[in-house]
Amino acid sequence: MSACAGRQTGVPPTVCDQCAARRLSVCASLADEGLARLAAVAETVTLSTGQTLVSDGDPARYMFNITRGSLRLHRLLGDGRRQIVGFLFQGDLLGLATRAFYQVEAEALEPLTACRFRRSAYDQLCESFPALGKALLERACHDLQAAQDQMVLLGRMTSGERFARFLLDLQARDLRNGGTGVTLRLSMTRADIADFLGLTTETVSRVVTRFRTLGLIALGAKGQITLLQPSALADYASGDRACS
Amino acid sequence: MSACAGRQTGVPPTVCDQCAARRLSVCASLADEGLARLAAVAETVTLSTGQTLVSDGDPARYMFNITRGSLRLHRLLGDGRRQIVGFLFQGDLLGLATRAFYQVEAEALEPLTACRFRRSAYDQLCESFPALGKALLERACHDLQAAQDQMVLLGRMTSGERFARFLLDLQARDLRNGGTGVTLRLSMTRADIADFLGLTTETVSRVVTRFRTLGLIALGAKGQITLLQPSALADYASGDRACS
């Protein structure tokens, strides 16, 4: 579609059907009329691993609802140092709590499908449906809280505490999505985890080994990781226990 | 006033006159009628150094506009480790982008005056004046961006880079408030700076000494600090220069 002409990533958008239904579940409490109007302007975008959905500095024209796959949000320093500020998974929204320009790079960790619609359409809908604006603010506050949690992690936690917290966050997400929270699939590499936790890949790898040796976790194929002792992980994450 | 009965910090609120005018300047673009209504329910609170304005876990009933002084927002880990997630100064707002409960401790760095009003009143006003809700969201997005900047700092920057960025942020604020951006007053201690930058007081002190030796800054009385070479500080902060 021509709406896509401005983007250089070559993402081919098409009108999105099933994603409208998914978004309904995200904003279930909102007025149907508003959603129907939103669905009318929604398109599907698909990305393969490593492709960029939005770039730092791009005008923030679109919002995205991740319908399949996962992606990382990161910022870069001039010399290449990277800090991942978040991971997004199925059901998450991107571009809601943003100003006129995106401030992050968003890259697919695996083949990705997202539902895209214009922020201007959303903004207009907020005028008519105040509840939509409230939901938006609520989400921004949630993100802000998560960011502050991450500040505590990056500023004051040891490598073991950071990784334990990371695993428990993934578990919480899995439980929220109806999973068992026991065996998780890591769609990101060690380097991604390191850049999220403010560590190096080697340090992450060593913590993995330590946790495995202690019987806290077990690794499977394709990034599968099993939490054998979630309560012990919670002890690590809260810093209540010495991290030997 | 009886509205204050629920708080245990013993802050004596009184009806606020001059703060209504100050808030007008904060939200100058908004409908006068809404502001007038808001001013009608505003109260002034005063705190002395070290006193707590809001506590982690308190129900977020109030919003505050800082009319004089400064405060720190921090979180604590179980064993006493502390991460300051932000400093607030004259003109800043507290409690806007928050959910049902405060997630931080807010403590005065110096004698503080703030204008307080109920969030419920603000929420109601947002219904009538959509522009107010938009300003609120805009601010939340701004805070989120600042939080992501801080994540990069905490996760990937050296002590010198962190302190340089800290100084430049203070300078930017001073410039925004009409100052010259040359000589700043630090209302926080080295320990506060350390807990904000994810360092220790000793490390902060060493960086200060290093910057002083290099002729980048000069210290005066009462926490005065002069930026002698802002451009060199900018080099440090961006990580473009080796931080020897």
Next chain:
DNA sequence: CGAGCAGTTGATTTTTATCAAGTAGCGTGG
């Protein structure tokens, strides 16, 4: 089959934290 990447592990270095000691400034009370 081979190149390349993700991951692990080891040796060493660097950075920052920790421990320790001392100085300077400030407010309080004699």
Next chain:
DNA sequence: CCACGCTACTTGATAAAAATCAACTGCTCG
């Protein structure tokens, strides 16, 4: 007014944590 004690800050010596450098394994995908 000065002595005292407290706190903020600085500086030095040492330790610990994580980064860096390096080598190797195993896998995946051309």
